[in-house]
Amino acid sequence: MPKDASSRRAFLGAGALLGTALGACRTQESAPPAEQELPSLLGEPVRRYGARSPHETAARAIRETQTPEASSSRTPLGDSYGTVTPSALHFERHHAGVPAIDPAEHKLLIHGLVERPLVFSVDDVKRLPSVSQPYFIECSGNSGGEWSPAGAPTVQLSHGLAACSEWTGVPLKMLLAEAGVQAGAKWLLAEGADACKMQRSVTLEKALDDALVAYGQNGEALRPEQGYPLRLVLPGWEGNANVKWLRRIKLTEGPQYVKDETSKYTELMEDGKAWIFTLEMDAKSVITSPSGGQTIGAQGYREISGLAWSGRGKIVRVEVSTDGGGSWAEAKLQEPVRTKAFTRFTLDWQWAGGEAVLLSRCRDETGYVQPTLAELIAERGRKSAYHCNRIKGWKVAADGSVSNAQA
Amino acid sequence: MRKLEARRRRATGELSVNCCPGRKDSGEQNRRMGRRIALWAAVPALAAGIVSAQQYGLGRSAGTDEIAAWDITIGPQGKGLPHGAGAAREGAQVYEVRCKECHGEAGAGGDQVGFVGKPEQLVGEKTVRNVGSFWPYATTLFDYTRRAMPFDRPGTLTDDQIYAVTAYILYLNGIVGEDETMDAETLPQVKMPNRGGFIRDPRRKP
Structure with a gap:
């Protein structure tokens, strides 16, 4: 062992260099002495809040707009593992910026067609019986560019307005029970505490089914950009309706036809009518x-991996094609498969070094099968801009580079 | 850039995240104690989907004024519209000062969306979805303008100004006359050209 810090650093510097070179030099004749391979550099001390390795650089991709407060950022799905999206990489879509909210001041009002209008503090909500469940949230504009035959070059740009977190909170029906829902109530209006006071109409049926008022995300408090301190989570429903910074719920007879459920987030059909x-x-x-922008190394074994999800329940089957749809193989689904959450699928693959076109298609427990673009257009035309769930393809070139297959 | 400057200058203090400071309900303690007993008895009722049973006694009663201050949503029949009035002639002046920079001359669009269109523009190669061509209810225009506009300073227009600028945008689309007053009675009666243009989601249900 070196006796002082400076010689130890010098020793370690050499060790690091050797370590880097090892992979490349494995076949060379003069292997370094074995004792120099053992790590001995004293590491960083403990710290209060962790950070990832400086070697890891995956980041959200920001859409440049005139108004950065009304914009979006996309999850780097191409760098994702498993089914949970790190909170710091969960996509964003804000309409008037991220409000700075003191949780001690934040209130949730429940009123309208209720027996007892109530105001809950964040502490009140946290005292109630809690549930934790992973659910995906997906902007209905996700993959909007995929309505065009060309499609986006990377999975972050094509599918990155989707993410999956474990949400902790209370069932909305529990809060509604405390207020007492009147017989005439069929819908509710949910409103946020951002500058535009984002609002959406939600059916009472959904509220009584699986809706959550969440305060936790992936084991800690919600991130500010995900609605801190309270947000609505409507499992399987389009992201915009999962109102962040939730401050008000009003029980109503019908929907309110607010701006974000009429002028936006509606599907225009070819005949001019809109869903x-x-x-x-x-x-x-x-x-x-592998997906667009990535490179496969040498020929040989290469796992194919991807994500599948459905707003109507569990994924039951994913098939993968490596020849552009000529043949399909059933992918392995990573357990446990959870309802309305990301499901990771994998397929063993031997890359022979030639060109390949990779596709995936999924089926959910209702029997619904993910469509091709042609099937989607046959049903809805080309005007919708939202809810594009076409089968997406990646092309592997002979040199191992991967690009958008539609380009 | 002027626009950027305006955004940086915006007074975040105006954001009404807590316009009604906490006010403890005097009966709260009583409610909490009284309901402890009812807690377990009520569980089957909740499980059966009957949502009326207070089990936990958390939360406090909301005051009438407190609700009124927060309850700003305007329904499609105009429920919730405030007092006040305005017509397109005054609205043009409001628009000039507070809206034009982003939305363009006479609602033609600029950095942000325009407002002038007709439902005929919802078909064909290049479609236009805006207030004139697409929005089913005029009340929604009032609601959105009041809650969210101007983008960098929401909450700074008076209700009269909002009625007026709403009237102006409707006037630009030929939906109301230049001197037609919009208020809580007349605005809900405005029939938007695309009122019948929406159908409920026909996709399969689980």
Whole structure:
């Protein structure tokens, strides 16, 4: 062992260099002395809040707009593992910026067609019996560019307005029970505490089913950009309706036809009519690895991995094609498969070094099968802009580079 | 840039995240104690989907004024519209000062969306979805303008100004006359050109 810090650093510097070179030099004749391979550099001390390795650089991709407060950022799904999205990488879509809210001051008002209008503090909500459950949240504009035959070059740009977190909170029906829902109530209005006071109409049926008022995300408090300190989570419903910074719920007879459920988030058909309250997200899958922008190394074994999800329940089957749809193989689903959450699928693959076109298609427990773009257009035309869940393809070139297959 | 400057200058203090400071309900303690007993008895009722049973006694009663201050949503029949009035002629002046920079001359669109269109523009190669062509209810225009506009300073227009600028945008679309007053009675009666243009989601249900 070196006796002082400076010689130890010098020793370690050499060790690090050797370590880096090892992989490349494995076949060379003069292997370094074995004792120099053992790590001995004293590491960083403990710290109060962790950070990832400086070698890891995956980040959200920000959409440049005139108004950065009304914009979006996309999850780097191509760098994702498993089914949970790190909170710091969960996509964002804000309409008037992220409000700075002191949880001690925040209130949730429940009123309208209720027996007892109530105001809950954040502490009140946290005292109630809690549930924790992973659910995906997907902007209904996710993959909007995929309505065009060309499609986006990376999975972050094509599918990154979706993410999956474990949400902790209380069932909305529990709060509604405390207030007492009157017989005439069929809908509710949910409103946020952002500058535009974002609002959406939600059916009472959904509220009594699986809606959550969440305060936790992936084991800690919600991130500010995800609605801190309280947000609505409507499992399987389009992201916009999962109102963040939730401050008000009003029970009503009918929907309120607010701006974000009429002028936006409606599906225009070819005949000029528009579908309204298209709240459930259809089943969707995409291969995340290898995907556009990535490179496969040498020929040989290469796992194919991707994500599938459905707003109507569990994913039951994912098929993968490596020849552009000529043949399909059933992918393995990572257990446990959870309802309305990301499901990771994998397929063993031997890359022979030639060109390949990778596709995935999923089926959910209702029997719905993810459509091709042609099937989607046959049903809805080309004007919708939202809810695009077409099968997406990646092209592997002979040199191992991966790009958008539609380009 | 002027626009950027305006955004940086915006007074975050005006954001009404807590316009009604906490006010403890005097009966709260009583309610909490009284309901302890009812807690377990009520569980089957909740499980059966009957949502009326107070089990936990958390939360406090909301006051009438407190609710009124927060309850700003305007329904499609105009429920919730405030007092006040305005017509397009005054609205043009409001628009000039507070809206035009982003939304363009006479609602033509600029950095942000325009407002002038017709339902005929919802078909064909290049479709236009805006207030004139697409929005089913005029009340929604009032609601959204009041809650969210101007983008960098929501909450700074008076109700009269909002009625007026709403009237102006409707006037630009030929939906109301230049001197037609919009208020809590007349605005809900405005029939938007695309009122019948929406159908409920026909996709399969689980």
